[in-house]
Amino acid sequence: MPVTTIDGHNIHVDDEGFMTEYDEWSEELGKALAGQIGIDLTDEHWKAIRFLRDDFKEQGETATLRRIGLVGGIPTKTLFTLFPQKPAKKLAYVAGLPKPHGCV
Numbered sequence: 001m002p003v004t005t006i007d008g009h010n011i012h013v014d015d016e017g018f019m020t021e022y023d024e025w026s027e028e029l030g031k032a033l034a035g036q037i038g039i040d041l042t043d044e045h046w047k048a049i050r051f052l053r054d055d056f057k058e059q060g061e062t063a064t065l066r067r068i069g070l071v072g073g074i075p076t077k078t079l080f081t082l083f084p085q086k087p088a089k090k091l092a093y094v095a096g097l098p099k100p101h102g103c104v
Helices: 027-036 043-059 065-070 076-082 087-095
Strands: 003-006 009-012
Touching: 003 027, 009 027, 027 043, 027 087, 043 065, 043 076, 043 087, 065 076, 065 087, 076 087
Parallel strands: none
Antiparallel strands: 003 009
């Protein structure tokens, strides 16, 4: 499993750069990951990130956009505004989680 350094932290990632170790993530690291993809985090971003991480801990897999909308109460349209073009992938990346199933 590859290891990379981001913002001074050594983290385990998969071949696409998604983190593979849940406990290696921190909010500080989340800010650095967001910066790498050109996203400035707001309170709305953090609401989505925290939901995704909490849901992952309970479900054992990264939630889809549909689940984030239905269970997390964050409309898909909002997610596309917060994480443009590929919201599921970008949100999972910033949240330090594996890429959701079904994402290309």
